[in-house]
Amino acid sequence: MDSVTLADQKILRGTGGETHQVATGDVPVLTTQQGVPVADDQNSLKAGSRGPTLLEDQHFREKIFHFDHERIPERVVHARGFGVHGYFENYESLADITSADLFQRPGEKTEVFVRFSTVAGNKGSADVARDVRGFAVKLYTKEGNWDIVGNNIPVFFIQDAIKFPDLIHAAKQEPDRGFPQAQTAHDNFWDFISLTPESINMALWIMSDRTIPRSFRFMEGFGVHTFRMINAEGKSTFVKFHWKPKQGLQSVVWNEALKLNGADPDFHRRDLWDAIQMGDYPEWELGLQLFDEEFAEKFEFDVLDPTKIIPEEDVPVRPVGRMVLNRTVDNFFAETEQVAFHTGNVVPGIDFSNDPLLQGRNFSYLDTQLKRLGSPNFTHLPVNAPRCPFHHFQQDGHMAFHNPKGRANYEPNSWGEQGGPREAPEAGFNSYPEHIDAPKQRVRSETFADHYSQARQFYLSQTEVEREHIASAFTFELSKVETPEIRARVVSHLLNVDKGLAETVAEKLRLKPMPQPADAAMPTIELKESPKLSIILNGPDSFKGRKLGVLVSDGAPIDLLKALKSAVEKEGAMIEFIAPHVGGVEADDGTWVEAKQMVDGGPSVLYDAVAVLTSPEGAEELAKEPTAKDFVSDAFAHCKFVAYSAAATALFDAARCDPDGGFVELKKTGDAAAFVKTCRDLRFWERSA
Ligand code: HDE
Numbered sequence: 001m002d003s004v005t006l007a008d009q010k011i012l013r014g015t016g017g018e019t020h021q022v023a024t025g026d027v028p029v030l031t032t033q034q035g036v037p038v039a040d041d042q043n044s045l046k047a048g049s050r051g052p053t054l055l056e057d058q059h060f061r062e063k064i065f066h067f068d069h070e071r072i073p074e075r076v077v078h079a080r081g082f083g084v085h086g087y088f089e090n091y092e093s094l095a096d097i098t099s100a101d102l103f104q105r106p107g108e109k110t111e112v113f114v115r116f117s118t119v120a121g122n123k124g125s126a127d128v129a130r131d132v133r134g135f136a137v138k139l140y141t142k143e144g145n146w147d148i149v150g151n152n153i154p155v156f157f158i159q160d161a162i163k164f165p166d167l168i169h170a171a172k173q174e175p176d177r178g179f180p181q182a183q184t185a186h187d188n189f190w191d192f193i194s195l196t197p198e199s200i201n202m203a204l205w206i207m208s209d210r211t212i213p214r215s216f217r218f219m220e221g222f223g224v225h226t227f228r229m230i231n232a233e234g235k236s237t238f239v240k241f242h243w244k245p246k247q248g249l250q251s252v253v254w255n256e257a258l259k260l261n262g263a264d265p266d267f268h269r270r271d272l273w274d275a276i277q278m279g280d281y282p283e284w285e286l287g288l289q290l291f292d293e294e295f296a297e298k299f300e301f302d303v304l305d306p307t308k309i310i311p312e313e314d315v316p317v318r319p320v321g322r323m324v325l326n327r328t329v330d331n332f333f334a335e336t337e338q339v340a341f342h343t344g345n346v347v348p349g350i351d352f353s354n355d356p357l358l359q360g361r362n363f364s365y366l367d368t369q370l371k372r373l374g375s376p377n378f379t380h381l382p383v384n385a386p387r388c389p390f391h392h393f394q395q396d397g398h399m400a401f402h403n404p405k406g407r408a409n410y411e412p413n414s415w416g417e418q419g420g421p422r423e424a425p426e427a428g429f430n431s432y433p434e435h436i437d438a439p440k441q442r443v444r445s446e447t448f449a450d451h452y453s454q455a456r457q458f459y460l461s462q463t464e465v466e467r468e469h470i471a472s473a474f475t476f477e478l479s480k481v482e483t484p485e486i487r488a489r490v491v492s493h494l495l496n497v498d499k500g501l502a503e504t505v506a507e508k509l510r511l512k513p514m515p516q517p518a519d520a521a522m523p524t525i526e527l528k529e530s531p532k533l534s535i536i537l538n539g540p541d542s543f544k545g546r547k548l549g550v551l552v553s554d555g556a557p558i559d560l561l562k563a564l565k566s567a568v569e570k571e572g573a574m575i576e577f578i579a580p581h582v583g584g585v586e587a588d589d590g591t592w593v594e595a596k597q598m599v600d601g602g603p604s605v606l607y608d609a610v611a612v613l614t615s616p617e618g619a620e621e622l623a624k625e626p627t628a629k630d631f632v633s634d635a636f637a638h639c640k641f642v643a644y645s646a647a648a649t650a651l652f653d654a655a656r657c658d659p660d661g662g663f664v665e666l667k668k669t670g671d672a673a674a675f676v677k678t679c680r681d682l683r684f685w686e687r688s689a
Contacts, residue, residue: 018042032059073372074123078134081117082269083336086325088112097237098229100349102141111140116216120171121182126261127268129182130211135221136341140387147345154222156306157199159448161360185480194489201307201455207473209251215271217282218250225358226303228351236432242287242317248540256638259605281326287317302447306357311530335383340369348429375399391421449521452496457527459498463536465685475508492518543679544572549607551578553618557645558587561613563669567676578602600627604635609679611643619647623654639683643675
C-alpha cells in the first residue's frame with residue numbers, strides 16, 4: 001500500500017471522540033479480507049452505545065480471528081534470523097568441474113536470498129549472543145533452487161545426525177527452568193560437550209571470537225560438509241564451499257558483546273539493514289576447495305567427518321564468483337520468517353557426499369518446514385518458489401496456489417502434448433552412481449576417531465590475543481557451570497589440546513586438583529599452523545564499512561569535526577555524532593551539529609572507533625555524565641582507537657583513562673586522515689597486553 005500522510009486524509013471525530021481517518025482521493029479504502037469496505041474501524045457493533053457486542057459483527061470477528069492466528073512455530077534452531085536479497089555473479093565457466101547451470105557462463109547473475117541467524121536463542125533473543133551464526137543461501141538458478149545451508153564456522157559439534165536433538169536440547173534453555181536463554185554458559189551444555197569428545201574441535205571454535213562477530217558483514221560462511229560437483233561427463237570432484245567476506249573478518253570482544261546486547265539487542269540486523277539502505281552493499285566471494293578421491297585417501301582425516309576442516313594451505317580456496325547483498329525485504333514475515341532452506345535442495349551438477357551429518361540433515365529439513373509452515377505447499381510462497389519454470393503433478397493440500405490446469409494429473413499418461421510434463425533422462429538431476437557394497441550396521445567409522453589434533457591446530461593458529469580470548473571464554477562459560485565435575489571434565493579434554501590452555505583455564509577457575517587428561521582414542525598429532533584460521537590475521541585493509549562514533553559537546557571545534565567527517569566518508573566508512581542532547585550541539589563557530597544519539601543511548605560499544613571533540617566547558621559538562629565517562633572508559637577497555645581535541649583530556653581524567661598509543665590528538669585538520677588510516681587496524685591490541 002502506498003504511504004499515506006495525514007494531509008491526504010480527512011479526519012472526523014466519532015461520538016466518543018475517537019479518530020476516523022477517512023479515505024479521500026488516492027488513499028485506498030480499508031476493507032475486510034473479503035474486500036468489503038469498512039465504515040468504522042474504531043468501534044465494534046453493540047446493542048446500544050453501552051450494550052454488549054453483537055456476534056454478527058463480521059469485521060470485528062474476522063480481525064480478531066486473524067490476529068489470534070498470526071504466529072507460526074519458530075524454528076527449533078536458528079529461530080532468530082535476518083534475511084536479505086541479492087545476487088551471485090559467476091566469474092568463469094566451471095564446465096570442466098560441474099554441469100550446474102549457474103556456473104556455465106562468466107558474468108551470469110543468479111538471484112539469491114540469504115538468511116543469517118543465531119542458533120540457540122529464541123526469536124526474541126539478542127543478536128550478539130555467543131553463538132554460531134547460520135549462513136543460509138538460497139540460489140534461484142535456472143535449473144531450480146540450490147540451498148547452501150551453512151554456518152560461519154567450518155566444523156560442527158557432532159559426527160552423526162542422530163545426536164542433533166541431544167546437542168540442541170543441551171544447548172537451549174534447561175527444561176525444568178526455561179533458562180538460560182541464548183547462551184551456552186550452563187551445566188547442561190558443557191555436560192554434553194564434556195561427554196562428547198568429537199565436539200572438542202568445535203568447542204575451541206565457539207570459544208573463539210568467531211561466535212561474537214562484529215556484524216554479519218564481517219564473517220565467513222561455510223557449507224561445512226564435503227559435497228560433490230559432477231560435470232557433463234559424469235565425473236565427480238569433491239568440494240567444500242566457502243563464503244569469504246570482501247569486507248574482511250572482524251569480531252567484537254566479549255565484554256563489548258555483553259554491553260551490546262543491552263545497548264542494542266538488534267545490533268547485527270540493524271547493521272546489515274543500515275549498510276544496505278545506505279548503498280554500502282556487502283560482498284562475499286564464493287570459494288571452492290576442490291579435491292579428488294586420491295587426496296581424500298591420503299588426507300590425515302576423513303573428508304566425510306564434519307568435525308574436521310581441510311586447511312586452506314593444503315587445498316587452496318578457489319574464488320569462482322561473488323555474492324552481493326543489495327536489497328532488504330519488503331516484509332519480514334513473508335520473507336525472513338517463511339523462507340524454507342533445505343540441504344536436499346541441490347541442482348543437476350551438485351550432489352551429496354556420505355557425510356552422516358549431511359545425510360541426516362537431508363532427512364530433517366522437509367519435516368521441519370511442514371511443521372513450521374503448515375502445508376506441503378510452502379514452495380508456493382514467493383520467497384521459496386523457483387524463479388525458473390516448474391511443472392509437476394503434485395497437487396492439492398492446504399493453500400495450494402499452483403494446481404495445474406487440464407485433465408492429466410498423473411504420469412505416465414497417453415494424453416500426448418496435453419498430458420503434462422515428462423522426464424529428461426540426460427538433463428534432469430542424476431545422482432552420482434557411487435558404488436556401495438557394505439553391511440548394514442550402526443557404527444562410527446574409525447577414520448573419525450581423532451578428536452583433538454585439529455582442535456590443537458586451530459588453537460595454535462591463533463594470535464596471542466586470540467588465544468587469550470579463547471582461554472577467557474572457556475573460563476567465563478565454565479564459571480557459570482555449577483557442577484565442579486563438569487568443569488573438570490572440560491579441562492581434562494583441554495589437556496589433550498594444549499597443556500598451556502588447560503592450565504590457564506584451570507588456574508583462572510581455581511580448579512584443584514588438576515584433572516587427568518581425558519581418555520583419547522588416538523594421540524594428538526602435531527599439525528602445521530594454518531594462519532587462515534585467525535580472525536586478526538584476516539582483517540580488513542581499510543576502515544570501509546566501519547563506524548566512527550564522535551562524542552561532541554557545545555563548543556566542539558568545527559574545523560576538526562568537518563575534517564574528521566570528510567576523512568571518514570572518503571574511506572567509505574560511517575560517522576555518527578553522539579551528544580548530551582539528541583537535538584544536537586552548537587559548535588564553536590555557531591554551526592548546529594545534529595546528533596544521531598543521546599550519550600545515554602549511544603555507548604561506544606556501538607562503534608568501531610571513537611572520537612571526543614569538545615571545548616573546555618563542554619568537557620567539564622561531559623565529565624559529570626556517567627554515560628560520557630563510560631563512553632571513554634569502555635572504548636579504552638575494548639582497545640579502540642580514540643581521536644580527541646585537546647580539551648577532551650578533562651573527560652579522560654574523569655574516566656580514569658590514561659591516553660596511550662591508541663589515542664590520537666587532532667591538533668590540526670590534516671590529522672583526521674591519519675587517524676582514519678590508523679583505524680584500519682581496528683583495535684589497539686597492545687593495550688590488552
Ligand atoms: Fe540445521 N536445521 N540441522 N544445521 N540449520 C535447521 O531447519 C538440522 C546443521 C542450519 O535460516 C532447521 O528450517 C539437523 C549444520 C542453518 O532458515 C532444522 C542437523 C549446519 C539453519 C535443522 C543440523 C546447519 C538450520 C530448523 C544435524 C551448518 C537455518 C529450522 C544433522 C552446516 C536456516 C529449519 C534458516 C536450520 C536440522 C545441523 C545449518 C530443524 C537435523 C551442521 C543455517 O531442520
